[in-house]
Amino acid sequence: LAKTTQPISMDSYEGQEVNITCSHNNIATNDYITWYQQFPSQGPRFIIQGYKTKVTNEVASLFIPADRKSSTLSLPRVSLSDTAVYYCLVGGGLYNFNKFYFGSGTKLNVKP
């Protein structure tokens, strides 16, 4: 059973780089790692996804080590509008690939 563990909360200041790590020790060979962002009173929305090594898009980077037992979401130069909860998501593995397991989320608080 794939389970993810994240820090409950993090504080940062505007302009800093923020790294949020997610642990997923039981990740299966076919599982991808996906990160979602959630603002209060809204549903989560997709940020980035990867399988291994590094992935970068216009809003974030995702670092995945060779053993894939963890992943790190990197947000460059955060602003106040990045204050949100960030969820790490992995699939259900080889036999439950249509099921998904979100972590409990990391509440990022960006201060001026």
Place this chain on the structure above:
Amino acid sequence: EAQVTQNPRYLITVTGKKLTVTCSQNMNHEYMSWYRQDPGLGLRQIYYSMNVEVTDKGDVPEGYKVSRKEKRNFPLILESPSPNQTSLYFCASSWGTEPSTDTQYFGPGTRLTVL
């Protein structure tokens, strides 16, 4: 506009009174899913559906039912709600061709209180 809609957005009910939360998507997605969100527990999957008439249990299916008679709709049914089902519920959908990599699009949420 491509979106997932849920109704109602807020609902207060009493123990044992059957209720249905509707979910509809206009993106022709095959995969749909229900999650509940509770403080400290994050999002937990209740049920999902790969296509019409195909549904399966997620991580926390007890006390819930779903149906998928049409591709666009995926209602969540609580036959006999109990206070421990007080939660924030999200419906999500994705293309479904490759669920493990598909982006899930979430609805705005339904806040349910069972007294």
